[in-house]
Amino acid sequence: MELKAIEQLVEKYLEAETTLQEEAQLRAYFSSGDVAPHLKEYAPMFAYFSIAKEENYTGKKGLRKAVPDSSEVRSLEDPGGERKKVYSWVAVAASIVLMAGVFLQENPHSEFGSYEDPEVAMEETVKALNMVSQLMNSGNDNLGHINEFNNTTDKLLK
Amino acid sequence: MKKLTFLLLFTLLPFIGTAQAFDKYEGMKEVDAVVITSKMFKLLTKIDLNADDPETQQYIDLIENLKEMRVFSSKSSYVRDQMAADVASYLKSNSMEELMRVTEGGKTVKFYYKPGKSDEFVSQLFMFMNGKGDEPSVILNITGDINLSQVSKLAQDFNIPAGKELENIETN
Numbered sequence: 001m002e003l004k005a006i007e008q009l010v011e012k013y014l015e016a017e018t019t020l021q022e023e024a025q026l027r028a029y030f031s032s033g034d035v036a037p038h039l040k041e042y043a044p045m046f047a048y049f050s051i052a053k054e055e056n057y058t059g060k061k062g063l064r065k066a067v068p069d070s071s072e073v074r075s076l077e078d079p080g081g082e083r084k085k086v087y088s089w090v091a092v093a094a095s096i097v098l099m100a101g102v103f104l105q106e107n108p109h110s111e112f113g114s115y116e117d118p119e120v121a122m123e124e125t126v127k128a129l130n131m132v133s134q135l136m137n138s139g140n141d142n143l144g145h146i147n148e149f150n151n152t153t154d155k156l157l158k
Numbered sequence: 159m160k161k162l163t164f165l166l167l168f169t170l171l172p173f174i175g176t177a178q179a180f181d182k183y184e185g186m187k188e189v190d191a192v193v194i195t196s197k198m199f200k201l202l203t204k205i206d207l208n209a210d211d212p213e214t215q216q217y218i219d220l221i222e223n224l225k226e227m228r229v230f231s232s233k234s235s236y237v238r239d240q241m242a243a244d245v246a247s248y249l250k251s252n253s254m255e256e257l258m259r260v261t262e263g264g265k266t267v268k269f270y271y272k273p274g275k276s277d278e279f280v281s282q283l284f285m286f287m288n289g290k291g292d293e294p295s296v297i298l299n300i301t302g303d304i305n306l307s308q309v310s311k312l313a314q315d316f317n318i319p320a321g322k323e324l325e326n327i328e329t330n
Contacts (some may be wrong), residue, residue: 095165111192114184121198126217128229129191132285132298134314135267138260151196 003036010042179248180230180297183241188234190294194227199302213316218307225302231294238295245286245297254284257306264290271306280304305310 006029012018013026018037023046029035115121184191203222228315249270257269257280265288272282283306285298 082217091161095162099165111195112198112201113195114191115194115198118198118201121194122202122221124192125194125202125221125224125227126297128227128300129217129220129309129312131296132283133309133311135260135285135287135311136258136269136310138262138267 006036006039010039178326179244180228180299183230183232183237186232186237188237189230192227192229194224196225199224199226216308216312216315220312221304223303223305224300227298227300228254229296229298231296233289233292233294240284241295241297242288254282257283265293274303276306278307280306283309 006026007021009018009026012022018026027046030039030043035043110116113121115124163210183189184193200220230241232241252272254270254272257271259269260267267285267287270284271280273279274281281301283300283304284296285296287294287296287298289295
């Protein structure tokens, strides 16, 4: 179509005075790929509306189609979009609770360790130290025999 | 699904990051665990312990300088094997020096340490006893300012049989 005519139709469209037929003409022009530079800014409007036309929508959803945004685009492909979003929120909340449970479980014992009573803790520490000391000295028992050896050699040599 | 696996990995992180490799033994029912945290040792030093005799005082002097103590012992052969493996990898990843080894009647006791502020002191004392039969395997780890000569003296001076309770300690 002629550029002048198109310009007029665009004006009419912006005044919301176009007929369906005229809108079809506009769509055809803008999707043709050969759009005049000063009209290029209007191209996306008509490209969008051509998609909207193909879709089957009920009265409810039709109202939402007036303003395009990313969430709308998603729901065009997937009518259940809104419901899915709610589901994933629940999943996130559930996993946070799960993590909290794990973190809380990590410390079954108190910050004092195995015992809360200092007297008992003291006793157990003493027991442990004794065990360590004994084991450290258990090698020394054998060293004690060296004295015996010295004694016997002394006896022999004398 | 990918998100879930990521979150699961995240929950495992606290276990990976725990201070010591042996913490898992604390929860096992085949393991007798004695864990004394630094909080408890600080509490012990604050409490005015009335030592009736110098014997108890020696212990108190030692204990005052301890930071943390963990002892895990088990007679279960399955746990024993696990312990041996865990100790081997712990020694590989922690640079400790060998203090001594004692082998008696089939059981081996190994002591390792990390040096302390002077020759007499160690900042960490680690012991692993590989028990056989009725004797348990024991992993012991003590951190702090440990006076080794003092520890060694305990058994020499007092000749304490295993399991004796000390009734001399009174607390205010």
